[in-house]
Amino acid sequence: MSRARIGRALMALCGHRARESAELTDSDWRELDALADQHRLRPFLHGRLTRGEIGSAVPAAIAASWQETHRANGIAMLAQRRALLQAGRVLAEEGIAAVALKGSALAWTVWPAPAERIMRDIDLLVGEEEAPAAYAALRRSGWAAPDLPREDLAGMAGSQAHLPPLHSPEGVMCELHAHVWGEAPLPGSTMPLADDAGLLSRAAHDEALGAAIPSAEDMLAHLVVHAACSHLLNVGPMALVDIDLWCTQRSVDWEAFWKRAAEHGFERPAVLIFALVDRWRRPGFLAHSGTPASPDDDLLVEAEMLLVQDLDARKDVSALASAAAGQFGGRIGQHPLDRAERPSGGLGRAGQLAQRAWSLGRSALDGDTRRDALATARLQKWMEG
Template sequence: MARGATGGSHATRRRLVLIGLLAEPGARPAPAWPDLSGDDWREIDRMAQVHRLQPLLHHRQQDNPAIPRDIRAGWREAFRESALWALQVSGELAATHALLDRAGLAPVALKGAWLAWHAYPHPALRPLRDIDLWLPADQIIAAYGLLREQGYQAADDAQLSLDQSLRLDKHLPPLVSPRGVLVELHHRLWEIPGRMDHGAPLADQDELRDQTIRIGPIAYLDPQDTLAHLIIHAVYDHRLDCGPLLLADIAFLLARTPIDWDRFARDARKGGWLKGAALVLDMVRDHAPHLALPPPLPDCPAPPGIAADLLLQELDTRQSAGVIATLRAGGLRAFVLRILARRADRAGAPVARDLRGEGGFAAWATTRLARTLRELSRSEVRGQSRRLATLSRWLDS
């Protein structure tokens, strides 16, 4: 993982230490850290909390005397709380899936739902923020209406209509279940072309749906397709801001199920996500060197050395950094559309978000631009925007 560093800065060193603490036995050692101060450990713990890493750190490092006792105690408590939350989410997943199933709809649980209960050694190690259920596009409005009738509430004020979300987003506005769990209904597995600063991978969604599996009453993506989904979601949809759980997700998935690597390479090349696959598998080799991974994928240039910083980028500045990254990578038109709160696919006219809940368009645009300019005065935000733009340009190169 050392080759993912962007320099010798103190912040980068902390990030590398955290990623090293998450790595599996036998991984490349983390940078030397005996001289870490209390402030260093508190910052490492803060990053771990932001990226849902504390339960896994408890699992990996609970007996490590080099880590301050209070930090380890906090990780132990995070594991306990995550275990309780996992029980609640498990019940909600079963109830929501059954509700849609009984109505003749065809929900498929995505990513964390399979990983937490069928790949990780304990579901608490893989905290879920929400439940993602994938449905055919011609069923999703009916599914949304059914959940609303059953007491599921809108999580936020919707800024797009359901029809606009169906055209421009990969999921409808999130709902909160009667028991307080966030549920997202997806009609696409990843972003449409034109939504990001780089090209979007292609997907044969009918083929992926034909390959789904069923464990008990719940349908899931096939694990090999889950691997592809994890890579595309992390790299192309989120430019790695989903955090180092990505590495653990893939390591536990690969330890749990065999992968047809020839098919994987064919799918990646056909779908246009070969570079993202090469980038992620390169990181996984460092994270879990005992895994039987294929050699580096052919015909793929070396990725830029920004992975460690992007895996632990600051989430509260990603919007501002992303706005400037859009200017750097996508040009002035893409930047203006983002500032003006417009969304568009490559074939359609831009659609304006409904910003009445944020004081109207003028108030939103002024606030968004002012915040972006204010945060750009911080060197770390400028660096974050450069790294985001670098990744987008590399993906399209």
């Protein structure tokens, strides 16, 4: 399978097995570069290349594209950090505590350079009851977002992980989270328990970022659940890099982490993710973290391929995985967040559903997509025990 070979070569370039990519042809490199672009890894690969962590086998044209993406992302990261600090100040003036999540907290604290980590948006967690006021405060300060009644915002804060996206005056997107994670992606599945209030109370100001970030254990739990449970590994190899860099530069209380993982229901997802970190990023990670078990090789092989899946097929993979698991639930009405941003009438929604049905039918005929769907269904079943 070409996709498997190229996908594993990309995974290797991101960690300790980088030399395994030395035998790639020019065509292979072009395919790998396209996959790296899709998974937002070009700037990181440029950093690794300049530090001598990859070697000299990368074709010059591809290395140049990595360098250019790194430069462009460096500029974007400055704008995103500025927007993050602006949002934090606005909320602080309202007496609302906010905590930076995921890339917003990682890029400036543990990555080799912020320019190496591409972020689609900035993520801020606030208390559920304060989320409507936080949203309104940002809109008053010039952030663009749908003008929604407070009761609608309160309803979304109670049922969704985040409110409709806001955009800073410079165009930086922010997801204002009322919960650290939301509902399961597959119908009939469950999510680990979330400790939103605890995360907010344990967060601390980070001087390098200039904003509050989660504690070591809270951040690690969030990264594990986000990658394994919320997204079923369709987040790409960057998830392994995030976790490895966080754990090597932060002091994690492993006993406390595993106790909470068992109590809150994310022990198996953590075991899986840590096994992948051990295999592709840092040998010995399982032993260092005190991981209580290790998945079998068959599951790890499937998990690796899910990390480098075609991101354009993610929705179809989830739908086919639901069907494979015997769950046929679907959303006929428009999602609340989509409705808030781009409301569509009956005809418009019918057109959206018809387009989804056409895409799903096409994906069902694609071998890679079918394999990813079946692997996703098996992954979900394994994580739930």
